Amino acid sequence: MRFHPWIFSGAIEKTIGKPAEGDIVECFSSTGSYLATGHCMPGSLAVKLFGFKRQKINTAFWQSKINAAWQVRKSVGIIGNSRTNAYRLVHNEGDSLPGLIVDIYGGMAVLQAHSTGMHDIRQTLADAIVVASKGKISSVYDKSAESIYKMTGRNVENGFLVGDTGTFDIIENGHHFHVDAVAGQKTGFFLDQRDNRELLAHYSKDRNVLNMFGYTGGFSVYAAAAGAKIVHTVDSSAPAVAIAENNMKMNGFDKSEYACITADARKYIDAMESGMYDLIVLDPPAYAKNVASRNQALKGYRTINAMALEKIKSGGILFTFSCSQVVDRQMFTSAVTAAAIDAGRQVRIIQHLSQPADHPVNIFHQEGEYLKGLVLLVD
Numbered sequence: 001m002r003f004h005p006w007i008f009s010g011a012i013e014k015t016i017g018k019p020a021e022g023d024i025v026e027c028f029s030s031t032g033s034y035l036a037t038g039h040c041m042p043g044s045l046a047v048k049l050f051g052f053k054r055q056k057i058n059t060a061f062w063q064s065k066i067n068a069a070w071q072v073r074k075s076v077g078i079i080g081n082s083r084t085n086a087y088r089l090v091h092n093e094g095d096s097l098p099g100l101i102v103d104i105y106g107g108m109a110v111l112q113a114h115s116t117g118m119h120d121i122r123q124t125l126a127d128a129i130v131v132a133s134k135g136k137i138s139s140v141y142d143k144s145a146e147s148i149y150k151m152t153g154r155n156v157e158n159g160f161l162v163g164d165t166g167t168f169d170i171i172e173n174g175h176h177f178h179v180d181a182v183a184g185q186k187t188g189f190f191l192d193q194r195d196n197r198e199l200l201a202h203y204s205k206d207r208n209v210l211n212m213f214g215y216t217g218g219f220s221v222y223a224a225a226a227g228a229k230i231v232h233t234v235d236s237s238a239p240a241v242a243i244a245e246n247n248m249k250m251n252g253f254d255k256s257e258y259a260c261i262t263a264d265a266r267k268y269i270d271a272m273e274s275g276m277y278d279l280i281v282l283d284p285p286a287y288a289k290n291v292a293s294r295n296q297a298l299k300g301y302r303t304i305n306a307m308a309l310e311k312i313k314s315g316g317i318l319f320t321f322s323c324s325q326v327v328d329r330q331m332f333t334s335a336v337t338a339a340a341i342d343a344g345r346q347v348r349i350i351q352h353l354s355q356p357a358d359h360p361v362n363i364f365h366q367e368g369e370y371l372k373g374l375v376l377l378v379d
């Protein structure tokens, strides 16, 4: 009744019939009134709800959901934007489609199911994406193998649902990036940092920039374009670093101003000279995958931030992020506070960062705000 899109098993008094994982089920209150409709899940999170109005769940229903997501991106100026052609079309609970992520890279869509229910209807969803785009999207790649395995332990294969294009050269705020959906991490590119990259550009002129956990160099391209003196991209994944290097070239930057380095974050920061950088980005992978690993993750955030704060030049700026859903903003800020104490530096928060409009947060499911960031000024 408060529209939270999950039902836990402990809240279910009885089950009529024998719904299997992935089946569509209707939920009723103890007095028998209809509450919501969703997909049956295997664990303690028993149902993921996608509808609060009783209606037929058919192809037309899924088409209307995809159309609605399309309209939202259009209304916030992300679709139909000549400077950006890559965006998240469907963001899970944020689009009332729990268990589904769809990222768009120009004419290609990448679908990632996080529930058996969504995986079962992937072809219907893919066709709906093509229809919503009026044919502008001509390839849909299903990249659910990893997410379905994590969720259910079942092995499924990735593959094309429509067309066969798995790579695309996108533009984001006028910058060029090569996206490899098939070989890349997640759906191929981290679209959630788009607005934060633009903010970094604002601080980049004449600075020495370290983009740590840089992946394919998203932040680096923006920093170089904004007139940074040097830009160093560091990531432990060699294939990502190779693409980062290529992205710098695609945007026309001179090799003498930048370097893309394959290295482990802690080892690199440990070895680097103090005061070498006055603008550092720390965007690590999700350290906590679940509540059980949260404490360990908080220690990880504390350590890496303390290391960067110790070495950053006086007057420097640190962009620091957490994309762990189970670490909330308060916990992350506390970990960074502990890091500032460890580093013995005076630190001021000058901005609070989050995820962009194409990653909306359902107000009844605030857990959906997974990306948290701070911009810190270090004395």
Ligand code: SAH
Pocket (backbone or CB within 6 Å): 185, 189, 190, 193, 213, 214, 215, 216, 217, 218, 219, 234, 235, 236, 237, 240, 263, 264, 265, 266, 283, 284, 285
């Ligand atoms: N900032 C990036 C996204 C970062 S995702 C962007 O805007 O696109 C996290 C990245 O951390 C991944 O590319 C992963 O390869 C890298 N990574 C994971 N463990 C690492 C480690 N120990 N040292 C350096 N990089 C690491």
